[in-house]
Amino acid sequence: MIIRLNKSISLTDLSTHLQLDSQLLHESNDVELRGEIEANTQLNIPVNCLSIVENSDIVELVGDDIIKSELKMKKPYDSNELEKDIEKLIVMYPFIKKDIVGYSVLGKPIYQLTIGNGPKKIHMNGSFHANEWITTSVMMYWLHEYVDALGNGSTRINGHDVQSIYKDTTLSFVPMVNPDGVDLVLNGLPHDNTYEAGLLQMNDLSIDFSQWKANIRGIDLNNQYPVNWDIEKARKIPKTPAPRDYPGDAPLTEPEAIALSNLVKKQHFDRVLAFHTQGEEIYWGYLRKEPEEAEAIVREFERLSGYKAVRDIDSHAGFRDWFVHDYRKPGYTIELGNGVNPLPFDQFDEIYKKSKGIFYAGLYM
Incomplete structure (x- = not known):
């Protein structure tokens, strides 16, 4: 059964409200549950909680059609x-x-x-x-x-x-x-700043990554396979990691x-x-x-x-x-x-x- 939280609530309080051990909540959901859970979060809970969550100001049932x-x-x-x-x-x-x-x-x-x-x-x-x-x-x-x-x-x-x-x-x-790569294009620089300097350098110091084609290390994943890889390596213009087309230093890295x-x-x-x-x-x-x-x-x-x-x-x-x-x-x-x-x-x-x-x-x- 799927429920949606109507308001933010701590994991402890939610467990109490559902009369459900917090460990069982963890086991029923692939998302990590800790601290406060935000409003509108959807969770999968055991069906035996159905009578508890009906008509609640804390959680609501999410029907199949929704x-x-x-x-x-x-x-x-x-x-x-x-x-x-x-x-x-x-x-x-x-x-x-x-x-x-x-x-x-x-x-x-x-x-x-x-x-x-x-x-x-x-x-x-x-x-x-x-x-x-x-x-x-x-x-x-x-x-x-x-x-x-x-x-x-x-x-x-x-x-x-x-x-x-x-x-x-x-x-x-x-x-x-x-x-x-998809997250970089759609959301910009990652929260993990390990790659921030390198990404900006590869992207000519621009924070607009909409044209980025490679993975986060500047390697074109569809130029990574061991079939005439050396031909692509030799003729590709970028010779170092780049927003697109660089096949890496070897296949399957x-x-x-x-x-x-x-x-x-x-x-x-x-x-x-x-x-x-x-x-x-x-x-x-x-x-x-x-x-x-x-x-x-x-x-x-x-x-x-x-x-x-x-x-x-x-x-x-x-x-x-x-x-x-x-x-x-x-x-x-x-x-x-x-x-x-x-x-x-x-x-x-x-x-x-x-x-x-x-x-x-x-x-x-």
Whole structure:
């Protein structure tokens, strides 16, 4: 059961009000509970407290319809907002499995949500690049639509049987690979001042980080993979950490890139989809290492979205490049939207409308 605090209250007083041991409150919530808890905080509590919290001036019940409306919102996500929504999702939809696949440089969790229990294993990720944070917003909207259909027992969505998709497919969903970078773009300099001087120096002493693409150490996470990495290293213009494009001093030095590499090695995905911005293109080939079925899948993506399928581009050391090269399985980089990064949030509706077919085709193909 979800409750929302009507006013700020100490943990001790809340425990007394709920007639619930504070340790049980801790165990029922992934957030750290200590000292005073702020008003409007939402908590998950055991259902046996239902009669206590009704008609209370301290807490109120939050119904399923309220949580659903809060989840299915078109909004920018920083790492904190994402974490709050994930907690609501796993309460609303117990069939979603949440785990942490790694941590960022600043120690922020990189979450994976797993939906389905089928033999076909599909991985999707977003926000590899900090200024492409809108990918997380679009992905979370897709996800909510999908799990809501599953939870409501719907049979079809976007023309396909969602229950069959759930039975046939296991979806690995990592909506924010680069939480430090996204937070830097959306919120500015981190409270941890360890990196403040270096960030300002890399950013020409500007506190406007809206164009920042890299992780917090100035490494481009999508230039970190061990497939012709030396080619990218040699030709990239930044030779030291920078807001964008610097591939690092060696492959897989950054914890965020390592986390995704380890995830692939552990879970043996049948295909991967990495969502970026911008250009309305789908990159799907790499040095002719892609399998034959990769083309049939990308043609379906192309048909549903109107995006252009591009087989060959002069680029190396990316997550998708590495996956296709090393595993000989289909991998796709999907460039959502058009314009200049970061794309304005008022593009959300158009991006969502064009790209949601790719999400579902990524599952049923």
